Amino acid sequence: MSQAVLPAAPAPVALLGRTTTRVVGVAAVIVGIVVFKVTRQQNVPSWLDLHVQRHAQSVYHWIVQNTGRNWFLDAIKSIGNGITWCQKRGLTFLRLLHWTGVVALTFVIGYLRAGWRTATIAAASMFAIGLCGFWDLTMVTLSIMIVAVAFAMLIGVPLGIWSGLSESAERRLRPLLDTAQVMPAYVYLIPCVAFFGIGVPAAIVATLVYAVPPAVRLTSLGLRQVPVVSTEVGMSFGSTGPQLLRKVQLPLARRSVLLGLNQVIMMAFGLVVIASQIGTGDVGVRVLAGLQKLDANLAFSAGFCIVFAAIALDRITTGERSLKPGRPMPKWMADRRALWAAGLAVVVVAALSAKVLSVQQYPSWRVGIGSWAKSVIDWLDKHARHGVPLIGGTDSFNTFLVRDILIPFRSMLQSAAWWLVVGVVTLIGWVSKGWRLALLCALAFTGIAAMHNWDLAMDTLSQVLIAVIISVCLAVPIGVWSGRSRWLETALRPFLDTAQVLPQFVYLVPVVFLFRVGPTPGMIAAVIYALPPGIRLVSLGLKEVPLAPREAAISFGATPRQELIKVQLPLAFKSIMLGINQVILMVLATVIIAGLIGGGALGLEALGGFTKPNIKMGDGVAAGVSIVLLAMVLDRLTQAWGNRSDQEDRPT
């Protein structure tokens, strides 16, 4: 969630000393077990119920009864019209260019911003959209995405600057950003439709809610990481605040802002299929149709159109020319404007040539990505479910996971008295970072109790923790390996990219087929989604360990294994913890998807806000709030663990 690295307050653990900690820990566990055995499950008392369900429901009812009759709601609607206008212009422009022009434009932008390699990859991705079969529908998606990403940056960067320059702004924005990022889109989709109208405007607004946070966070992080020296040099030359920002801080924060743009694009594309349910008429509709008809071929073909569009847009916007030191920029490249003009000319020629050669429509060349995917799935379906030597197959794995792990764990959480769970989480918070975090944990879990869906929240928590454990068990070893092996990293990259951008809806059906309707497919989908950031951050952490301590260890005769375990891993601990933190948030983001395939719990409840808005909007909102609170606690706890080790490692 937040990459902000705050100076960690000394944890109580550090103050108490090792032995005392152990005694306190053991005592706490014993007391906990005794209390757990003595007390029974207790319903959350009614005085604690905040009646969020009822209030949210009546607010929604008011909106329903008053749209079209209330100047305020109508004023909001006109924003929607403005957004639609932008998107329509964008789409007209893309159609004007024809497919040739769009591919050429991708190449030109990619080349001028980042060079041959990026340009070729981006243009090839764009070209591949047509090979998957849905060029025109994907252009609709692309126009929506371009507008959404542009607005997200327009909103996110100024907010990020504000929060990067002011500590209090960051504190105020942080809970809002957390909420926007973790609140399931299904909860606010129908209200968006009620406010902004069906189709494109509501889809773009919903996408904005989800995609703005990374822009804010990474801009702010970038500004905070500008070395103090640079700022002070600027000030000593007498720069004013705005000058300092424009000439020193923002240019130095450029990389971070670009990373923010990359994340905005990934997030925005993550919402394409969900948004297509409110009438955007784009390629997401085809993914849903494939899902509805169990047509894996269709779902994957359309899904890969989205993947290629995301990759193309990402590469040309976030790529940066990396000039080899010592090799000066060729002279002819120094004049940027002439180059851009030449590039534009190329695009126009490409667009015109489509017309002249009368190939305005994308030709009927096709590559059967969908049918490859389908045959892989069919094979898995035939061979992976039963009779795999040693492990038995996905069916028996499913039974084992649900019957022997999930159900016992879940019933333990559910049968404990609610205040006991609150107490334990508070204690964990206190041990991890002190009373501030303890207070936050206590408030958040009491808040969940006040949402009046305690059992469902415990069900979700158990599923999330199990999915996190599976993901971490996979991500850390793979990440470590790929951090030490260049070829594995290269080999993994396309898979990780795809897993991150491929709409989860695409693999819902195969996952359900392999693991049956129930909690397991949701957990597996969560693992697939959470692995890429986990693996990436772990491997990044290993690679960033300075060479000096590693070489020192080797010169003292450490074996490669010793060097890994004793030097590289401890030094990479912080990055690994950040990876685990991201894994947790990704897993929580898939809770809603799990609700679609039998995971039940809060995901299904939140889905109610979309599927039965007139009856269940309130339940949906309450479930959404519970998910956000769960995410906040898990996020702050893992961050605290990451920072704490930092403190302990520091020589005293």
Added chain:
Amino acid sequence: MRTRIRTSVRFAATAIAVALVAVSCGSSGKASNATTAPAGTKGPATGAVGTNPAAAGSGAGIKLAVNAWTGSAVNANVAKIVLESKLGTPTTLVALDENAAWVGLDAGSLDANLEIWPSGHAADYQNYITDKKSVVDLGLLGPQAKIGWYVPSFVIDQHPTLATWEGFKDPTLAKLFATANTGAKGQFLMGDPSYVTYDEQIIKNLNLPLQFVVAGSEAALITAIQQAETDKTPLLLQFWQPHWLQSKVKLTEVKLPAVTDACLASAKAADGKYACDYAPDPLYKAANAGLEAKNKKAFDFLKKFQLTTDQQNTIAATIDSDKMDPAAAAQKWVDANPDVVTAWLA
């Protein structure tokens, strides 16, 4: 040097601007075709997207909802053809979720939805048609839908007593439907949580050893059916007629206690005592309240528009089984049935 670059840039920019205008003028006539043609050939379930330029100007354009199932695409595509060819009303089809469609009908960003299943939308009917009067009821579409309890037919072959609900009273038979998640009880599976359900009440009030499980989506439900059919494992679920899967997988409806007045009364009172079969669902149409003023001819036609179950099934089969594009399938049927179309316009 500096000025020379400036001039060349300016020259290039002008050239590009001129060229772009040329391209745009050249293709403006084709632009609207470009929206329809590729969509038609690739066959999205929505049929053609976009408006028919030929009919523009003769009647305000309207937007029809297309929901996620084939029947909905059938109605909308047939209506679109008649609206455009006979009434000169350019018609856009909008593919969207059935709940979002109500919000669209309310705001007027959608003009009509031609197939609404009453059982799932009682609250919407109350909110928008009865209370707010922003949406009007356009009368029945024709077909009657029916929700019920289903098992794959091979289950009945093996255990004939399971053809009625009483068979499920036997815990050993009910246990055939158990999963890792439901333990000793049999699983009762429901699909999309937005569909109407009395299953939990029926199970409780008839005292059956079953556990109600929500799969979460129709896709998950269909996957479960397909899987049960491949593996020959028992499955008990809520399903309905008409549905495209009914012609592909053999499913048998489990007989539930007959619908009584008392039962319907408890459904209305929501007192939790529902213990009988589902009543048939007469599908209906609804329109934005402003449609009559906006385009009277279209409104009158949509009010009269009806398809029988057979007619809808015939067209749906050409789409689902013969893989025909919805727009083409509708056109084929309209061409073959001019009398029906004339009757709608009379």
